[in-house]
Amino acid sequence: MRPGYFLLIVLLLSLQSGFSQxxxxxxxxxxxxxxxxxxxxTTTDEAKLIVSQFNSVTAxxxxxxGPVHPQEDQYNWAGPDSIVAFAQSSGMxxxxxxxxxxxxxxxxxxxxxxxxxxxxxxLLKRLKEHITTVVTRYRGxxxxxxxxxxxxxxxxxxxxRNSNWLKICGPEYINLAFxxxxxxxxxxxxxxxxxxxxxxxxxxxxxxxxxELKSQGVPVSGLGLQAHWNIYHPSAAQxxxxxxxxxxxxxxxxxxxxxxxxxxxGPDSTFKPGTIPAEFTPQQEQKQIEKYREIFAIFRxxxxxxxxxxxxxxxxRRSWLDNFPVRGRKNYPLLFDxxxxxxxxxxxxxNFQ
Ligand code: 9MR
Numbered sequence: 592m593r594p595g596y597f598l599l600i601v602l603l604l605s606l607q608s609g610f611s612q613x614x615x616x617x618x619x620x621x622x623x624x625x626x627x628x629x630x631x632x633t634t635t636d637e638a639k640l641i642v643s644q645f646n647s648v649t650a651x652x653x654x655x656x657g658p659v660h661p662q663e664d665q666y667n668w669a670g671p672d673s674i675v676a677f678a679q680s681s682g683m684x685x686x687x688x689x690x691x692x693x694x695x696x697x698x699x700x701x702x703x704x705x706x707x708x709x710x711x712x713x714l715l716k717r718l719k720e721h722i723t724t725v726v727t728r729y730r731g732x733x734x735x736x737x738x739x740x741x742x743x744x745x746x747x748x749x750x751x752r753n754s755n756w757l758k759i760c761g762p763e764y765i766n767l768a769f770x771x772x773x774x775x776x777x778x779x780x781x782x783x784x785x786x787x788x789x790x791x792x793x794x795x796x797x798x799x800x801x802x803e804l805k806s807q808g809v810p811v812s813g814l815g816l817q818a819h820w821n822i823y824h825p826s827a828a829q830x831x832x833x834x835x836x837x838x839x840x841x842x843x844x845x846x847x848x849x850x851x852x853x854x855x856x857g858p859d860s861t862f863k864p865g866t867i868p869a870e871f872t873p874q875q876e877q878k879q880i881e882k883y884r885e886i887f888a889i890f891r892x893x894x895x896x897x898x899x900x901x902x903x904x905x906x907x908r909r910s911w912l913d914n915f916p917v918r919g920r921k922n923y924p925l926l927f928d929x930x931x932x933x934x935x936x937x938x939x940x941x942n943f944q
Pocket of ligand 1: 651694848911
């Protein structure tokens with residue numbers, strides 16, 4: 592073989608293996624692969640990992656109402672603008688998160704100048720102004736918005752969460768939020784986004800909400816499944832049944848906040864801060880590898896319905912699950928370790944027929 596050809600083949604092979612080491616390339620025929628980031632991560636060693644492994648980003652906090660709109664007449668654009676600019680310069684998509692939520696709301700929004708609770712009319716006017724301003728600013732740059740986040744109750748006997756939004760406005764705030772987001776950017780895909788989405792009771796409520804909104808002509812076009820799961824739960828069967836149910840809704844399904852905690856959910860009586868080092872044990876690692884393999888096999892099975900999978904945080908260097916719900920306890924929920932190197936679970940996600 593002529594040396595020139597040989598070199599060309601070596602170059603092509605190494606390029607190909609470089610590509611196949613990236614999540615977004617490996618999954619290009621299945622889904623967009625996203626990650627939740629902070630403005631700071633676009634300026635550290637994490638930036639290279641984000642660009643090489645993912646093709647979509649979500650602002651972990653920077654676009655939420657509290658951070659972006661802390662006073663009635665003040666918007667903080669620096670953080671969200673930097674995330675959008677970073678994504679655009681790297682050819683990545685942006686999912687917007689989130690327009691209406693019961694958490695991370697600015698205190699001013701529910702109160703008048705005398706500190707009294709505002710009425711429905713004023714609150715809806717404020718919500719409309721917020722949604723219109725934020726969505727218009729990023730029109731054409733943010734392709735999907737989590738419009739309403741976590742509005743359903745976890746209490747089996749209650750349908751909608753008894754948040755300030757519901758108490759003051761009634762359920763109408765949900766319909767209006769979607770309508771206002773749609774008016775501001777008719778091309779954006781608009782999501783209802785929630786967690787505990789595989790729970791047999793909650794999944795019926797989620798199904799009901801989307802069905803009702805659709806039958807009322809509300810422009811909801813997607814369902815976001817947060818997927819804050821752990822290495823024990825939910826089972827493959829539970830995930831599969833939930834996806835089967837949601838597939839009947841005929842909306843875009845996206846996994847929006849995926850991570851696999853290495854602990855069972857809830858309080859942890861075995862953990863004593865300072866006494867037990869919360870290390871990543873070989874048993875946890877093995878279970879996590881198997882669980883990641885299992886859930887991605889299920890996601891691939893639903894490739895017609897699922898359009899994107901977003902991880903909630905970049906690597907085990909920092910996750911919202913460090914210290915939550917157990918203070919002082921470190922967690923290891925992601926596919927990259929604290930040195931940003933792929934974990935063995937990464938191979939389990941990448942290697943399939
Ligand atoms: O990861 C976010 C964390 O940094 C914030 O402190 C927290 C505030 O409640 O929100 C976290 O993100 C949440 C997301 O916006 C909505 N679904 C649940 C996520 C984890 O709590």
